[in-house]
Amino acid sequence: MTDLxxxxxxxxxxxxxxxGRYRTERNFQRLGRLAIAMSLGFLMFLIVSISYxxxxxFFKTEIRFDVEPAWHDEAAGDxxxxxxxxxxxxxxxxxxxxxxxxxxxxxGADAEDVLRATIPDKKFIWLPASDDMDMAVKADFExxxxxxxxxxxxxxxxxxxxxxxxxxxxxxxxxxxDSRDAERAGVGGALIGSLLTLVICFLLSFFVGVMTAVxxxxxxxxxxxxxxxxxxxxxxxxxxxxxxxxLGLALFLNIxxxxxxxxxxxxxxxxLMTLPTIIIASRVSLQAIPPSIREAALALxxxxxxxxxxxVVPLALPGMLTGAILGMARALGETAPLMMxxxxxxxxxxxxxxxxxATAMPVxxxxxxxxxxxxxxxxTAGAIIVLILFLILMNLGAVLLRRKFEKKW
Amino acid sequence: MVEIMDTYIEIKSVNVMATTDNPTPPxxxxxNVSVSYDNNRALKNVHLNIAENRVTALIGPSGCGxxxxxxxxxxxxxxxxxxxxxxxIKLGGHDIxxxxxxxxxxxxxxxMVFQKANPFPKSIFDNVAYGPRIHGLANSKExxxxxxxxxxxxxxxxxxxxNRLNASGTSLSGGQQQRLCIARAIAIEPExxxxxxxxxxxxxxxxxxxxxxxxxxxxxxxxxxxxxxxQQAARVSDxxxxxxxxxxxxxxxxxxxxxxxxxxxxxxYITGRIG
Ligand SMILES: Nc1ncnc2c1ncn2[C@@H]1O[C@H](COP(=O)(O)OP(=O)(O)OP(=O)(O)O)[C@@H](O)[C@H]1O
Ligand SMILES: [Mg+2]
Numbered sequence: 001m002t003d004l005x006x007x008x009x010x011x012x013x014x015x016x017x018x019x020g021r022y023r024t025e026r027n028f029q030r031l032g033r034l035a036i037a038m039s040l041g042f043l044m045f046l047i048v049s050i051s052y053x054x055x056x057x058f059f060k061t062e063i064r065f066d067v068e069p070a071w072h073d074e075a076a077g078d079x080x081x082x083x084x085x086x087x088x089x090x091x092x093x094x095x096x097x098x099x100x101x102x103x104x105x106x107x108g109a110d111a112e113d114v115l116r117a118t119i120p121d122k123k124f125i126w127l128p129a130s131d132d133m134d135m136a137v138k139a140d141f142e143x144x145x146x147x148x149x150x151x152x153x154x155x156x157x158x159x160x161x162x163x164x165x166x167x168x169x170x171x172x173x174x175x176x177x178d179s180r181d182a183e184r185a186g187v188g189g190a191l192i193g194s195l196l197t198l199v200i201c202f203l204l205s206f207f208v209g210v211m212t213a214v215x216x217x218x219x220x221x222x223x224x225x226x227x228x229x230x231x232x233x234x235x236x237x238x239x240x241x242x243x244x245x246x247l248g249l250a251l252f253l254n255i256x257x258x259x260x261x262x263x264x265x266x267x268x269x270x271x272l273m274t275l276p277t278i279i280i281a282s283r284v285s286l287q288a289i290p291p292s293i294r295e296a297a298l299a300l301x302x303x304x305x306x307x308x309x310x311x312v313v314p315l316a317l318p319g320m321l322t323g324a325i326l327g328m329a330r331a332l333g334e335t336a337p338l339m340m341x342x343x344x345x346x347x348x349x350x351x352x353x354x355x356x357x358a359t360a361m362p363v364x365x366x367x368x369x370x371x372x373x374x375x376x377x378x379x380t381a382g383a384i385i386v387l388i389l390f391l392i393l394m395n396l397g398a399v400l401l402r403r404k405f406e407k408k409w
Numbered sequence: 410m411v412e413i414m415d416t417y418i419e420i421k422s423v424n425v426m427a428t429t430d431n432p433t434p435p436x437x438x439x440x441n442v443s444v445s446y447d448n449n450r451a452l453k454n455v456h457l458n459i460a461e462n463r464v465t466a467l468i469g470p471s472g473c474g475x476x477x478x479x480x481x482x483x484x485x486x487x488x489x490x491x492x493x494x495x496x497x498i499k500l501g502g503h504d505i506x507x508x509x510x511x512x513x514x515x516x517x518x519x520x521m522v523f524q525k526a527n528p529f530p531k532s533i534f535d536n537v538a539y540g541p542r543i544h545g546l547a548n549s550k551e552x553x554x555x556x557x558x559x560x561x562x563x564x565x566x567x568x569x570x571x572n573r574l575n576a577s578g579t580s581l582s583g584g585q586q587q588r589l590c591i592a593r594a595i596a597i598e599p600e601x602x603x604x605x606x607x608x609x610x611x612x613x614x615x616x617x618x619x620x621x622x623x624x625x626x627x628x629x630x631x632x633x634x635x636x637x638x639x640q641q642a643a644r645v646s647d648x649x650x651x652x653x654x655x656x657x658x659x660x661x662x663x664x665x666x667x668x669x670x671x672x673x674x675x676x677x678y679i680t681g682r683i684g
Binding site: 222290292293294295296297298299300301302303306310311315 | 483485488490513514515516517520521523525527528529530539540543544590593594597
């Protein structure tokens, strides 16, 4: 028995201090993994809780009623009368004003819209349920989960037992504008508003930002004046967005008299905010282009402009686009500056042009989160899901664009 | 001792004859050229003539100013804000630092191949076609094709890349990239080609190819080449200039420089004692 264990001269133990160095390295890697796990955990928590709350917004409950073509003629285009007729025929045992009124509360405010749009030769018709009934069905008729009375809940259970309820994808949530009725409210208007705003924001900030960066990086003399400009651009990038909103309010609305609440002004304000980000990202990607490429072009007798636009800018474009899309993604989630220029108003119709009053996704989320109805809580989470999907789509676009433009080195 | 001194003096007089009775007229002349970066003198009072249709080699220890000198000849030093060039440099009798000189016109006539191959990250074809395109040397696609083919052939690269002209220039091997850069430089038919250690990263075979190419090119072009290889200077050049710490120590016919250097520093360098 010997305690002299032979250590190979090639092992780490043979070199003093090496095991310690390896330990530090391992600990560092562990810390890195822990950080990643934590950030992934937070992200998962956010996504799971939002999905759990919001997925219902994409579905709606419908009730089936029998209908006869003759009733359409009787109603003579009065869809409210037709609706009453249908309900009276379907539920003859519900009598008395109050009971009938209570039953009517189970039918969505948009049922009339559906009736108006149906062809009168159907034997039966699926009418949207009200938000209260919708919530009760989604919560599995749990007591207190909705504002329905005991009596109303019984009716809903009966409808379900008779197989007269079904759950359908709620297309209206994606296409409708805002509404006071939760059944009708959708993110379509806000989505279009956001899209129009982003288009303006991109058109203004990308080209101006890229040209500014190209000029500062490639043409401007490097002196105190450009250094001063650089400091100011960096400062602008960190100015709180609400300040840009105030600037937009004072400048675009009050002085230029542009239409209030419009996506045009919203885009202009967001462009102001995004511009410094794009300039900085573009300058960084221009700086990353090796000088050897510039020298190669100049040595062939290319002018400065030819060198920049034939070689440097195409190579820097992926980085510029990434910076721009990151800036746009931030702009997409901006609420405060849009509120300053009046995009916070209740707007029911999706905007048809850049000058129409519009709202944007984050503002819509803010508005709904303030509503007392339970159905709007679900809508809020649903709108957040749509916003996140939109962001993922944009970032995916950024990756694809980068792939497309990236040159093999 | 005395004997050695005598031969030394003799050789010296022969050398003076050789440089002054230069049979070929100078393509470029540089008189009293001094270059400084900030306040750091990199070149001091260099007088050197570049003979037409000949290869002139610039040799000397690292940091002696060879690249600096070379970059004065096509005004690439203009790109370095701290770099100040004094003296007189003429191409075909015209001062290249004169006020009305357009650097693009100058660089179209004086091409350059860099120490590190720097193809554009574009296709092989576009790499070579870029110069002719910006200078409008081809009136049609066919003419451009012809120029590209000819340049690649003269750079000894055509056989290797003929069927993949659309592949990226950066996908080539190091030696092929360097020959691509040479093809790109000669595609615009410059009068002078400056080469800064074109073979420094290449194996002997690729080096031999490029040396062969230089031999062919000198029939039509004036070539200035910087090299760290004495053998290469001896093999490819007609004239050699030896730089040391920013000064032009000695210049003359390559044969003479290598067989009978007149300056002890030159001798020490070419025999491998310094540098
Ligand atoms: N861009 C620059 N800025 C400042 N100093 C420079 C610059 N380029 C070169 N120098 C200086 O000028 C001197 C000559 O450099 P140069 O590059 O001409 O040497 P070289 O002979 O080409 O050397 P090598 O054989 O290593 O390439 C060196 O002292 C170097 O430090
Ligand atoms: Mg050098």
